[in-house]
Amino acid sequence: MLKIKNLHASVEDKTILRGINLEVKPGEVHALMGPNGSGKSTLAAVIAGNEDYEVVEGEIEFNAENIDELSAEERAHKGIFMSFQYPVEIPGVTVTNFMKTAINETRKAQGLEEMPANKMLKLIREKSELLDIDRKFLSRSLNEGFSGGEKKRNEIFQMAMLEPQLAILDETDSGLDIDALRIVANGVNKLKSKDNAVVIITHYQRLLDYIVPDFVHVIFDGRIVKSGPKELAHQLEEKGYDWIKEEVNA
Amino acid sequence: MKLKEKLISSFMAFENQVDIDSFVHDIRSEAIKSFEEKGFPSKKEESWKYTSLNKVLKHNYSVFPKQVNALEYREVKRYFIHDIDTYKIVFIDGKYSSHLSDTTHDGMDICLMSAALSKPKYRIIIENYFNKITTDDSLASLNTAFSHEGAYIHIPKNKLVEKPIQIIHFSTGSESAVMLQPRNLIIVDENSHVQIIERHQSLTENAVLTNSVTEIYANKRGIIDYYKVQNDNQDASLIDNTYINQKQESHVSVHTFTFGGKLIRNNLNFFQNGERIDSTLKGITIIGDKQHVDHNTLVHHRTPNCESHQDYKGIFGDNATGVFNGKVLVDREAQKTNAYQSNNNLLLNDKATINTKPQLEIFADDVKCSHGCTIGQLDENAMFYLRTRGIPEKEAKALLMYAFANNVLESVKINELKQRINKLIANKLGVNIGFDL
Numbered sequence: 001m002l003k004i005k006n007l008h009a010s011v012e013d014k015t016i017l018r019g020i021n022l023e024v025k026p027g028e029v030h031a032l033m034g035p036n037g038s039g040k041s042t043l044a045a046v047i048a049g050n051e052d053y054e055v056v057e058g059e060i061e062f063n064a065e066n067i068d069e070l071s072a073e074e075r076a077h078k079g080i081f082m083s084f085q086y087p088v089e090i091p092g093v094t095v096t097n098f099m100k101t102a103i104n105e106t107r108k109a110q111g112l113e114e115m116p117a118n119k120m121l122k123l124i125r126e127k128s129e130l131l132d133i134d135r136k137f138l139s140r141s142l143n144e145g146f147s148g149g150e151k152k153r154n155e156i157f158q159m160a161m162l163e164p165q166l167a168i169l170d171e172t173d174s175g176l177d178i179d180a181l182r183i184v185a186n187g188v189n190k191l192k193s194k195d196n197a198v199v200i201i202t203h204y205q206r207l208l209d210y211i212v213p214d215f216v217h218v219i220f221d222g223r224i225v226k227s228g229p230k231e232l233a234h235q236l237e238e239k240g241y242d243w244i245k246e247e248v249n250a
Numbered sequence: 251m252k253l254k255e256k257l258i259s260s261f262m263a264f265e266n267q268v269d270i271d272s273f274v275h276d277i278r279s280e281a282i283k284s285f286e287e288k289g290f291p292s293k294k295e296e297s298w299k300y301t302s303l304n305k306v307l308k309h310n311y312s313v314f315p316k317q318v319n320a321l322e323y324r325e326v327k328r329y330f331i332h333d334i335d336t337y338k339i340v341f342i343d344g345k346y347s348s349h350l351s352d353t354t355h356d357g358m359d360i361c362l363m364s365a366a367l368s369k370p371k372y373r374i375i376i377e378n379y380f381n382k383i384t385t386d387d388s389l390a391s392l393n394t395a396f397s398h399e400g401a402y403i404h405i406p407k408n409k410l411v412e413k414p415i416q417i418i419h420f421s422t423g424s425e426s427a428v429m430l431q432p433r434n435l436i437i438v439d440e441n442s443h444v445q446i447i448e449r450h451q452s453l454t455e456n457a458v459l460t461n462s463v464t465e466i467y468a469n470k471r472g473i474i475d476y477y478k479v480q481n482d483n484q485d486a487s488l489i490d491n492t493y494i495n496q497k498q499e500s501h502v503s504v505h506t507f508t509f510g511g512k513l514i515r516n517n518l519n520f521f522q523n524g525e526r527i528d529s530t531l532k533g534i535t536i537i538g539d540k541q542h543v544d545h546n547t548l549v550h551h552r553t554p555n556c557e558s559h560q561d562y563k564g565i566f567g568d569n570a571t572g573v574f575n576g577k578v579l580v581d582r583e584a585q586k587t588n589a590y591q592s593n594n595n596l597l598l599n600d601k602a603t604i605n606t607k608p609q610l611e612i613f614a615d616d617v618k619c620s621h622g623c624t625i626g627q628l629d630e631n632a633m634f635y636l637r638t639r640g641i642p643e644k645e646a647k648a649l650l651m652y653a654f655a656n657n658v659l660e661s662v663k664i665n666e667l668k669q670r671i672n673k674l675i676a677n678k679l680g681v682n683i684g685f686d687l
Contacts, residue, residue, distance in 0.1 A: 048634075048638050049637070049638070050634055051634075052630075052634075071637065071642075071643065072634060072637035072638050073637045073638075073640050073641060073642045073643065073646075075638075076637070076638055076639060076640035077640055081638070082638050084635060084638075087635065088629070088631050088632045088635040090632055090635075090636075090650070090653055091653060092652070092653030092654065092655075092656045092657065093649055093650075093652075093653045098636075098639070098649075101641055101645065101649060101683055102636075102639040102640050102641055103640075104683075105640050105641050105642060105645055105683075106640035109640065109642075141653075158639060162639065162640065
């Protein structure tokens with residue numbers, strides 16, 4: 001589904017990614033771990049199509065198509081979703097209106113009719129229940145005044161609404177208490193299928209207790225320096241990242 | 251001949267044409283003298299520093315359109331709020347159109363200025379209210395000199411006017427360029443409530459210059475909600491001079507929605523004369539091309555315990571220019587005034603301009619006055635966020651712009667009008683998305 005080959009990317013002439021190789025197949029869960037500043041969030045932003053970053057070398061393929069030239073919205077229309085570490089507050093746009101616009105614009109791009117209002121409301125109800133979201137919350141301005149947990153839950157709610165093939169969850173666990181973490185993880189697990197895939201970006205093991213990865217990758221200094229099964233995450237939790245750094249430097 | 255000379259020399263002909271014996275003759279004569287002395291305002295005047303009328307004054311305007319085209323309702327229906335029942339006072343090229351109008355004298359007067367100025371039964375009202383609150387301004391004087399036609403609305407006390415009133419001025423291009431000077435007088439007596447929608451619409455590519463004066467009186471506990479829809483075409487310019495006198499406990503709000511027109515100047519003046527008055531001035535301006543919009547507001551707090559709220563949002567693209575000049579004057583007697591002013595602007599590129607100038611003159615010592623203005627661009631992070639959710643760039647921009655402006659719409663009390671403004675905004679931003687949820 002996703003094939004990243006020798007990806008180099010920079011922002012304002014500063015190189016951040018220095019040759020990432022990663023393949024994600026349908027049905028898989030990948031965890032990307034690594035210390036601060038290693039390039040995890042940059043990788044997510046580049047896959048999602050953030051134009052602030054420049055791809056200087058390598059390529060990203062999604063379903064065997066090179067997506068380097070596609071805009072963020074075109075990538076979304078093809079089924080790529082990114083959950084933001086810091087979801088943006090947008091006063092004046094309600095969660096419901098935002099979702100309705102996102103879904104109908106995506107359908108339009110896919111050559112489909114707009115979703116009828118009653119179907120939309122039903123879908124919103126279903127998916128908000130999945131994430132234990134209060135209905136009052138849906139008529140509030142997007143992310144405005146939301147707590148950290150509410151913002152993250154709202155991200156996963158959007159994912160549930162949009163049903164992407166590939167979901168990249170950027171530090172979705174940060175700022176969540178244990179109950180919110182369970183709700184979010186439970187939502188992601190329910191949305192998992194053999195046809196979609198999830199890439200989880202995280203510092204810590206704890207989200208991976210709830211969403212169990214098939215592969216764990218360690219990013220350091222813009223490269224994937226180690227990959228392994230889920231046990232690798234436990235190892236990192238126990239020993240930190242220093243031993244990886246030493247391995248790399250050796 | 252320059253427009254000023256043309257207007258002055260046309261004045262005698264105008265006076266001969268209309269009711270020369272009327273009480274207003276003296277007022278008109280004074281007014282033309284005042285205009286003759288002052289002439290059109292120039293950029294040398296402080297309040298016209300950022301707005302030049304030169305471009306709009308250069309046309310050879312016909313001062314009284316002679317030939318008037320008829321219009322069928324179906325041709326112009328889209329300019330009306332037509333989903334609900336309303337009173338209508340409609341003018342075509344400055345002349346009343348009985349065909350398109352729906353007026354009344356049943357327990358209140360929703361009718362014509364020409365009738366009010368000439369019929370004896372209105373004499374006392376005219377003597378008490380006509381031209382009493384216009385300021386010493388050359389454009390207002392010019393309008394007064396040529397005052398003849400417009401809307402006359404008098405709501406006697408204890409009356410809730412259930413249907414909104416639409417005042418619409420059409421110009422049809424029967425002359426190559428036309429100058430219109432509508433004059434409206436609106437009096438709302440004790441405890442009465444009225445909603446008014448005003449619109450100027452040109453149906454031609456010929457130049458149109460409208461110099462309008464509206465005097466509004468809200469007597470004790472009167473409530474007036476006034477909406478100005480300014481979405482005219484690129485060859486039409488408007489100078490709107492509105493004066494509002496409020497008595498105690500009255501509430502008046504004026505919303506100005508400006509999306510179209512070549513040059514628009516709104517001189518909006520509130521005078522508070524009584525306690526516990528509430529004055530609201532709100533506006534959304536969205537312009538592009540070489541459009542120019544100037545909001546020049548005054549709230550004069552003369553009495554204690556009153557409030558005023560100003561909230562203007564502006565979005566400027568292409569080579570458009572905006573001006574906001576908001577003056578709040580608090581007299582020494584006006585203790586416990588609560589005055590709020592806010593002007594927020596988005597500039598969509600490097601060529602668009604906004605000049606914003608809050609002016610607070612406060613002579614009382616126990617008041618709460620706040621003001622703030624911002625000028626910014628669309629938030630890049632917010633754009634990326636929306637686009638990752640599949641909302642294309644243009645729609646994402648439109649959604650953010652709408653979000654930026656929409657709290658001004660929340661206080662619009664006529665639902666159909668709110669829907670219409672939503673549609674006008676979507677059209678102006680070139681998108682087909684429903685903002686209203």
